[in-house]
Amino acid sequence: MSDLYARHKAVLPDWLALYYTDPLEITHGEGRHVWDADGKKYLDFFGGILTTMTAHALPEVTKAVSEQAGRIIHTSTLYLDRPMVELAERIAQLSGIPDARVFFTTSGTEANDTALLLATTYRQSNQILAMRNSYHGRSFSAVGITGNKGWSPTSLSPLQTLYVHGGVRTRGPYAELSDAEFIAACVADLKDLLGHVRAPAALIAEPIQGVGGFTAPPDGLYAAFREVLQERGILWIADEVQTGWGRTGDHFWGWQAHGQNGPPDMLTFAKGIGNGMSIGGVVARAEVMNCLDSNSISTFGGSPVTMAAGNANLTYLLEHDLQGNARRVGGMLIERLRAISAQLPGVREIRGRGLMIGIELVKPGTDEADPDAAAAVLEAAREEGLLIGKGGGHNTSVLRIAPPLSLTVAEAEEGATILERALRLVP
Missing domain, CATH: 3.40.640.10 (Type I PLP-dependent aspartate aminotransferase-like (Major domain))
Structure with a gap:
């Protein structure tokens, strides 16, 4: 356990949610990327819960x-x-x-x-x-x-x-x-x-x-x-x-x-x-x-x-017509993820529009939500340098994809590739 995590637990509420078994400290960002305290770089597909809308460290802002x-x-x-x-x-x-x-x-x-x-x-x-x-x-x-x-x-x-x-x-x-x-x-x-x-x-x-x-x-x-x-x-x-x-x-x-x-x-x-x-x-x-x-x-x-x-x-x-970019790049990303999910029995549905995309996971062969699988994919994606979110009314079994609206086609493809590998790791 990191010193910062121990200090966090000592002074902040138990109900204050943290992602990951080993919680992440983000120290800086640029564009669609952020870095942690160890210097590791991540492609950010969650934007501080849909908040970093245009880009990290946007010079104009x-x-x-x-x-x-x-x-x-x-x-x-x-x-x-x-x-x-x-x-x-x-x-x-x-x-x-x-x-x-x-x-x-x-x-x-x-x-x-x-x-x-x-x-x-x-x-x-x-x-x-x-x-x-x-x-x-x-x-x-x-x-x-x-x-x-x-x-x-x-x-x-x-x-x-x-x-x-x-x-x-x-x-x-x-x-x-x-x-x-x-x-x-x-x-x-x-x-x-x-x-x-x-x-x-x-x-x-x-x-x-x-x-x-x-x-x-x-x-x-x-x-x-x-x-x-x-x-x-x-x-x-x-x-x-x-x-x-x-x-x-x-x-x-x-x-x-x-x-x-x-x-x-x-x-x-x-x-x-x-x-x-x-x-x-x-x-x-x-x-x-x-x-x-x-x-x-x-x-x-x-x-x-x-x-x-x-x-x-x-x-x-x-x-910069970021709405148009969300429509174009988001549409491409949704179709790419749907093509991936067609081969994965644990993916119930890919849904959303623009750059607001959900991947719902279930136990294969059933309609039962699989929050353990969602947590595992979240961890696996992080290991490969991709940050995503999760949610859902059925035990947080939905992966949430919501990158900054300036996301490029190359970055969308990179994120989809990492997600495919992470999803395939889950039984």
């Missing part, structure tokens, strides 16, 4: 942070903040939400907390619809709407949560239906549920479930839900903490695959926009955002330094 820190690091939202206003203007325009207002936080958890506060206040209801297999953060209220027991340590909650079918396409009671039948069944279930309760405040849903293992419904499900919700005045919150900023390739926001009945009432974001800096936030229609009748501030949300990073990172993302 590093320069913006350095220059802003040299002027002033912190003021708070009690003062006018030019970088915050500039980034808010851009995000409001990109969101697709009419008459949008933006509130910045320091994390996706805090963003979802804020969205829940707004929804329950606006609707005067503490009932929330959430998806089974979902994850929305670590706080008390976010845990209370998380539909994944592996990340929900308590049943206590300030909210009454009702869980809806539809987030997982290939498991559950509707798995054998066609896409159209699946959507129809989920909508019928939602209508039936709403017929038995007072109208909830909102539905919160990840367009692609992140911690849940990169699962997703057929395109159009949330549009069909939206029609039902609008009839009853129920809000739709799109949790874009992992899906936003072009990661899915086909769309800038995940909700756009379900946008036939208009944009969500609110979307939450975080992770990738800061490229490692702590930025989260909520975009909402003005009447929803402005519904609070008491004062509020954010001490660290909208910090001049993080906003400078977000502006520089967003500019780089748009000018």
Whole structure:
């Protein structure tokens, strides 16, 4: 056991998860690569949990942070903040939400907390619809709407949560239906549920479930839900903490695959926009955002330094068409992994879109999740110089692939080759 690991265990909570039998200390990075304390180089296919969105040590972001820190690091939202206003203007325009207002936080958890506060206040209801297999953060209220027991340590909650079918396409009671039948069944279930309760405040849903293992419904499900919700005045919150900023390739926001009945009432974001800096936030229609009748501030949300990073990172993302790169390189990587998995009985499914890809592992010849195999592949990939993630609602048996959006074709091929060798090592 390394000295740092021993010190970690002595002062930090036992429930603070660490990857690997021999935990890894990452000391620096560049592009799509990072190095550990022993000087070993790794191809990073997880980006600090989908957070290093463009590249490690991106010069444009590093320069913006350095220059802003040299002027002033912190003021708070009690003062006018030019970088915050500039980034808010851009995000409001990109969101697709009419008459949008933006509130910045320091994390996706805090963003979802804020969205829940707004929804329950606006609707005067503490009932929330959430998806089974979902994850929305670590706080008390976010845990209370998380539909994944592996990340929900308590049943206590300030909210009454009702869980809806539809987030997982290939498991559950509707798995054998066609896409159209699946959507129809989920909508019928939602209508039936709403017929038995007072109208909830909102539905919160990840367009692609992140911690849940990169699962997703057929395109159009949330549009069909939206029609039902609008009839009853129920809000739709799109949790874009992992899906936003072009990661899915086909769309800038995940909700756009379900946008036939208009944009969500609110979307939450975080992770990738800061490229490692702590930025989260909520975009909402003005009447929803402005519904609070008491004062509020954010001490660290909208910090001049993080906003400078977000502006520089967003500019780089748009000018270099990283969404298009995610679509092209991600599509190639998915097809490469599907070709590999066709020969491996322990791989149940390759799913995802863009550079958000899941590999679900099961015990060969069964539909039973195999978390031991996922842990073994994670370790084997690390040994060969590749960092990946894992998750899933069925005992973390899904490998999660989410590299920076600037990933090259050569790097995608290198990662796929390592993954193939790691997967073949598992019985």
